[in-house]
Amino acid sequence: MQTNFSLVQLANPQIAEADKILRACVHCGFCTATCPTYVLLGDELDSPRGRIYLIKDMLENDRPASREVVKHIDRCLSCLSCMTTCPSGVHYMHLVDHARDHIEKTYKRPLHDRAIRAMLAHVLTNRSLFRLAAVGGWLARPFAGVFAAIGLTRIAAMVRLTPASIPAPASDRGRMVSPATGVRRGRVALLGGCVGPVLRPSTNEAAIRTLNRHGIEVVIAEGEGCCGSLTHHMGREEQAFAQAKGTIDAWTAELEREPLDAILVTVSGCGTTIKDYGHMFRNDPAYADKAARISALARDVSEYLATLDLARATVQPLNVAYHAACSLQHGQKIVHAPKELLSKLGFVVKDVDEGHLCCGSAGTYNILQPAIALRLRDRKVGNIEKLQPDVIAAGNIGCMTQIASGTTIPVVHTVELIDWATGGPIPEPLARIEGINPGGASAG
Structure with a gap:
């Protein structure tokens, strides 16, 4: 794509980055076939290619965002399916993030x-x-x-x-260390997070049990909080960067205390952002190196568990519909590890039709764009229910909440099934179902 930014504009690192991304686009339109909003609405401006044209025009002319531009950028889920499809390597994620920042600074919403x-x-x-x-x-x-x-x-x-029941508050005592069982074979930090501990504290609890059981010490760093992902994708960059810096500082302090093998994340949306810290802070002299170091250590929990020799216990070979969270499959390119882990542990894993399409959660999207999100949820649930699974597994709390709001099939985090299959307790949503044996007690 030809661009016409002035030399003065290109002196701005953000504009220079946008110019590089725009020039990579060859107008092929492959992205339209896998864009959820284009598939639903059929409007070129609700496709990645259409949004790229809108962003290009807005940035080149250095003008405030218009109501029309805001409408179509707001409808983008940031699912990043277009980046998986794109043959030219257009980094749409960074471009749309910059557009949202520009919107937040130049457009006055109602x-x-x-x-x-x-x-x-x-x-x-x-x-x-x-x-x-x-x-x-x-x-x-x-x-x-x-x-x-x-x-x-x-x-x-x-x-x-809102879930039908609110779990009891997770322990929140600042820095927490969960020692390895037996000989310590590794040491990791785990993102405590903000949404997960309220809606599903069992996820991090399952991750800690599984890691401890396999010789991994787990620490939740003192001062660690929100990673900044939600606010970053809302264009609220000042707030997002402040939150990210706080978490970077907390993990840096923990690294200085004792080295870490990895920083693990059980919410894939957070993981995608944390892995991008190096890019986000590339122009910040005080944080560039620290952010890059954190990004290099960041791993999804399934990504890390795939490197361990997991001890298998006796559980029922349940049929598991695996929902591939967009931030995991498109944002982090982690496609096989979660399914392979579940299969090796005795579960029957089933792929969901149109698995590349978003469920409609997308951070705050299911609240800010409820009509589109509901259509995407119902489409996703319909494809899942055709498989008649015993349980749905996903690697992101947003997806879990969104899908659970549209089906009676139990929805659990992938790591909860892994925990159960390696000697931990049965996930609570499964424990309520008649005919499912708790199992998981005798490791083999």
């Missing part, structure tokens, strides 16, 4: 839109506030239909996404 975005950015990334909001959502669940009927569709979406 008051109600600004209010809900500010609320999401501050509540979802604060564990205490989010727990209060989740309890409120749980109490309001019976009124979701009323909210939708009076036009409060985003409030209705938030309420519908």
Whole structure:
């Protein structure tokens, strides 16, 4: 693609990066076939190619974002399916992130839109506030239909996404160390996170048990908090970078205390952002090296477990529909490890039709774009239910929550099944189902 940025514009590192990305695009349109919003809506401007043209025009002319541009950029899920499809290696993720930053700085949204975005950015990334909001959502669940009927569709979406029960608070005592069982064979840090500990603390608990059982010491670093992913993809760069810096500092301090083999993440959306810290902070002299070091150590939990010799216990060979989270398969290019781990441990893993398409979660997307998100969820659930699985496994809390809101099939994190199959307790959603033997006690 030909670009026409001035030399003054190209002196800006962000514009120079955008120019490089835009020039890589050859207009082929392969991305349209795998873009969820284009598949649903059929509008060229709701495809990656169409959005690239909009971004190019906006940045080249150095003008504020228009209402039309905002509409189509907001509809992008950042699922990154286009990056998997693109034969030219166009780094759409960095381009759309820059566009969102530009929108946030140059476009004044309607008051109600600004209010809900500010609320999401501050509540979802604060564990205490989010727990209060989740309890409120749980109490309001019976009124979701009323909210939708009076036009409060985003409030209705938030309420519908609230789990039927809120787990007890996870332990939050600053720095925590879970020692390895037996001889220590490794040492890792685990991202505690913000959303996961409220909606599904069992995920990190399962990861810690599995790692400890196989000789890996696990530490949650003091001062570690939100990774900045949610706010980064909302274009709120100042907040996102501040959150990321806090987490980088916490892990750097832990590294200085004692080396780490890896930094593990059980939420793939967070993992994609953490692996990109090196790029995000490349122009920050104070953080460039530290951020690159953290990115180099970051691993999805399934990615790391695939390097271990896991001890198999006796569990039922359940049929598992594996949902490939976009941030895992497209963002991190981790496709085979989760399925291979489950298969080796005795589960019957089934691929879901249209597995490349997003479920509609996408961070805050299922709240900010509820109509499109609901259509994507129903399409995903329909493809899953055709398999008639015993359980659905996924590697991202957002996907788990989104899919669970549309089906009665139990949804668990991949690591919860791995934990069970290597001697841990049966995942709680499965324990409630008649006919499933808890198993998992006798390692073989």
